[in-house]
Amino acid sequence: MADEAKTEADAASDSPRDSTAPDAQVIFLPSGRRGRFARGTKLLDAARQLGVYVESVCGGRGICGRCQISPVEGHFAKHGFESRLSHVSEMNAVERRYVELRALGVGRRLSCQTLIDGDIVVDVPADAAVNRQLVRKRAEARIIDRDPAVQLHYVELDPPSMECPLGEADRIAERLRHDIGLAPIRFEPSLLQGLQATLQSAGHKVTAVVHVDTHEPARLIDIRPGASDTLYGVAIDIGSTTIACHLVDLTSGRTIGSAGTANPQIRFGEDLMSRVSYVMMNPGGLGELSTVVRAACNDLIGRVVAEGGCAAGDVLEIAVVANPIMHHLLLGVDPTPLGSAPFALAVSGALRLLASDIGLNIHPAGRAYVLPCVAGHVGADAAGVLLAEGPQHHDETTLVVDVGTNAEIMLGNRERVLAASSPTGPAFEGAEISCGQRAAPGAIERVRIDPQTLEPKVRVIGCDSWSDEPGFAAGTEASGVTGLCGSGIVEAIAEMYLSGVISEDGVIDGALAARSDRIVPEGRTASYILWRGSQELRIRQNDVRAIQLAKAALYAGSRLLMDRLGVEQVDRIKLAGAFGSYIDPKYAMILGMIPDCDLAAVTSIGNAAATGARMALLNRGHRREVEAIVTRVEKIETALEARFQQHFVNAMALPNKSDPFPRLACEVDLPARETAGRSGRPRRRTRTDRTADLPP
Numbered sequence: 001m002a003d004e005a006k007t008e009a010d011a012a013s014d015s016p017r018d019s020t021a022p023d024a025q026v027i028f029l030p031s032g033r034r035g036r037f038a039r040g041t042k043l044l045d046a047a048r049q050l051g052v053y054v055e056s057v058c059g060g061r062g063i064c065g066r067c068q069i070s071p072v073e074g075h076f077a078k079h080g081f082e083s084r085l086s087h088v089s090e091m092n093a094v095e096r097r098y099v100e101l102r103a104l105g106v107g108r109r110l111s112c113q114t115l116i117d118g119d120i121v122v123d124v125p126a127d128a129a130v131n132r133q134l135v136r137k138r139a140e141a142r143i144i145d146r147d148p149a150v151q152l153h154y155v156e157l158d159p160p161s162m163e164c165p166l167g168e169a170d171r172i173a174e175r176l177r178h179d180i181g182l183a184p185i186r187f188e189p190s191l192l193q194g195l196q197a198t199l200q201s202a203g204h205k206v207t208a209v210v211h212v213d214t215h216e217p218a219r220l221i222d223i224r225p226g227a228s229d230t231l232y233g234v235a236i237d238i239g240s241t242t243i244a245c246h247l248v249d250l251t252s253g254r255t256i257g258s259a260g261t262a263n264p265q266i267r268f269g270e271d272l273m274s275r276v277s278y279v280m281m282n283p284g285g286l287g288e289l290s291t292v293v294r295a296a297c298n299d300l301i302g303r304v305v306a307e308g309g310c311a312a313g314d315v316l317e318i319a320v321v322a323n324p325i326m327h328h329l330l331l332g333v334d335p336t337p338l339g340s341a342p343f344a345l346a347v348s349g350a351l352r353l354l355a356s357d358i359g360l361n362i363h364p365a366g367r368a369y370v371l372p373c374v375a376g377h378v379g380a381d382a383a384g385v386l387l388a389e390g391p392q393h394h395d396e397t398t399l400v401v402d403v404g405t406n407a408e409i410m411l412g413n414r415e416r417v418l419a420a421s422s423p424t425g426p427a428f429e430g431a432e433i434s435c436g437q438r439a440a441p442g443a444i445e446r447v448r449i450d451p452q453t454l455e456p457k458v459r460v461i462g463c464d465s466w467s468d469e470p471g472f473a474a475g476t477e478a479s480g481v482t483g484l485c486g487s488g489i490v491e492a493i494a495e496m497y498l499s500g501v502i503s504e505d506g507v508i509d510g511a512l513a514a515r516s517d518r519i520v521p522e523g524r525t526a527s528y529i530l531w532r533g534s535q536e537l538r539i540r541q542n543d544v545r546a547i548q549l550a551k552a553a554l555y556a557g558s559r560l561l562m563d564r565l566g567v568e569q570v571d572r573i574k575l576a577g578a579f580g581s582y583i584d585p586k587y588a589m590i591l592g593m594i595p596d597c598d599l600a601a602v603t604s605i606g607n608a609a610a611t612g613a614r615m616a617l618l619n620r621g622h623r624r625e626v627e628a629i630v631t632r633v634e635k636i637e638t639a640l641e642a643r644f645q646q647h648f649v650n651a652m653a654l655p656n657k658s659d660p661f662p663r664l665a666c667e668v669d670l671p672a673r674e675t676a677g678r679s680g681r682p683r684r685r686t687r688t689d690r691t692a693d694l695p696p
Helices: 009-012 043-049 095-101 169-180 193-199 266-270 272-281 283-307 324-332 380-389 486-496 510-514 541-565 577-582 583-592 608-618 621-633 644-653 662-667 687-693
Strands: 024-027 034-038 066-072 072-074 081-083 120-123 150-156 186-187 206-213 218-225 232-238 242-249 257-263 317-322 351-354 367-370 396-404 409-413 417-422 443-448 456-460 518-522 526-530 537-539 572-576 602-606
Touching: 009 324, 009 583, 024 043, 034 043, 066 266, 072 272, 095 150, 150 169, 169 186, 169 193, 169 206, 169 218, 169 572, 186 602, 193 218, 206 317, 206 396, 218 662, 232 283, 232 324, 242 608, 257 266, 257 283, 266 272, 266 283, 272 324, 283 324, 317 324, 317 380, 324 367, 380 396, 380 409, 380 417, 380 608, 380 621, 396 537, 396 541, 396 577, 396 608, 409 541, 417 541, 443 486, 443 526, 456 486, 486 537, 486 541, 486 577, 510 518, 510 526, 510 583, 526 541, 537 541, 541 644, 572 577, 572 608, 577 602, 583 602, 583 662, 608 621
Parallel strands: 024 120, 186 218, 232 317, 317 367, 396 572, 572 602
Antiparallel strands: 024 034, 066 120, 072 081, 150 206, 206 218, 232 242, 242 257, 351 367, 396 409, 409 417, 443 456, 518 526, 526 537
8 A cells, every 4th residue: 555655745746636537635634744545545544654643543443433534625726626525435334333322523534434535635633643743832931011901909889879870880980080090981791791799799899800901991891799819811822833822810920821732724724825725715715714713712712721720701811913814814804915915914003802803712801902913924923023022122133033834034123123024834844845744742853964874863752862872762662753843854954964965955965875775766866764663754855845945935035134234144043933942043054044143142032922922911011012113114025026036046055055154164064165266176165264254
């Protein structure tokens, strides 16, 4: 069966097949792994051949029910085919029997019984995946001054009397106006239900929960019996690939619960433009995408409040950051205008809403604050990064790169701030790589290659030992070695370059097959065997190209901002985002993802977008600050800049065809660059040459 499956790289080079083709393309989400299989192949077998781990403990007899999957229906323009439920076999007697005895979730099938009969996209639910993705978006430690919009005020009222005709809510409002100067105050309709019963049971001694934010009248949103001092809010960062949620105690500023999940919209498309295409091509697509992202947010809220020992109804405010397309989809707004110039946003300013207006299940009168977007493809997540770590606070020139499926790049200082987005695609997340996967136990995250023997050693998620150390076999027994996540891919290709396996143009040197059996010819190209085990993992030429394209887009965006700011170097680089937090800055620079800089000045700042959301949640002043910041930012549209293409072409080389990396060369022994000397032949760069390139 193994020879019936083509690799992802092979499949990418094929044209879409028609319904009469002898094989069919299968794409598994959220991992993005894909291949072609003979019709009649079981989906469980296809998953195993591609390294997509779906649990099955009954030997494929349809008894355990652990191998459930969900075939997806819709038009996937990126892949050039229609995924239809009719492209898999109908339920057989085994599945029907399972349904009678237990139950299958809506739209789910048993992959051990379901046969491929056409091109199909398959979603692997999180509870069916053995190697579940790790969403590593922790709350970064940060002391944030507290001035939340939600406030508590203890109030004691006299019992109602015939002499005072004011209603109970009006009497509370009058007391708040008299005691602390709050006026005017509006009441949320949900507050009035049960208000009098609460006051009577508490002897008219209650805590008023008031929401007081800029540009809005104060709102009385809850009445609690007696004295109360608990206040909770939630910060949510909605990314293309992952969603992170943090429960915050608004009285202390502490983050008391955190959770993350894969963005379920991945089943509709790995990148943002694929999701825009899905909305365009499928009636009801907007509703589907909005529904699943809201459901994921509500699930995360449920998880963090359980961790924090409270209930969703105790959460009184949410702060949200998201890229523009995620921002629109959460709001239920059509994102298709963002798919083409002039990339117009339906709304760019900060939004203050009832959380229930966007389907988020917290307190009935709970509020939502959505940070402002900068421009068409630079969203509220970039605004959050600027709030948390922005260059506008410093004299030195700082480059901030939020690395993700759609990278957002900011550059500047106190005088001027520029921003751009760069479509790096999902390659850094493991998709579009033949042995790539998202971060999960068993995924290779660190790589070293001996330059003499070309033998590799690796470390995987879930095991602290290197593969040449005694504890590795025991540490990986449960998970195995299943693929490469983003940081592993970056290090693998950078190490291949340093050891001479690939040239500065990214070509795998097939001639090295005479020196090492790790180099294997593949048609006109060659591949490098990174891991030999129950599952062989190879870096193929197409994999190198995918990373080159992604890193070139990222570097070209940064270089374009440097041109516009008029600088040839940056003083500091900050890598944001979950992926940016786990890549080694040295290898990112060797690859040419970021400009040359003193490595000591390159730092990972974690999930800065979520930090910005927490800052806006905890302090009203930060809301005013971020709303002012976005008006200062100069947005550069890379697609419309003539120099972007030239920077992109040069950045395809490792680390770059034209830009020198003298600081990096002082730290790392880079391969000789093919610069022509007087004889026209390449000459090796000496360490003196490298030092001479450094600016005074």
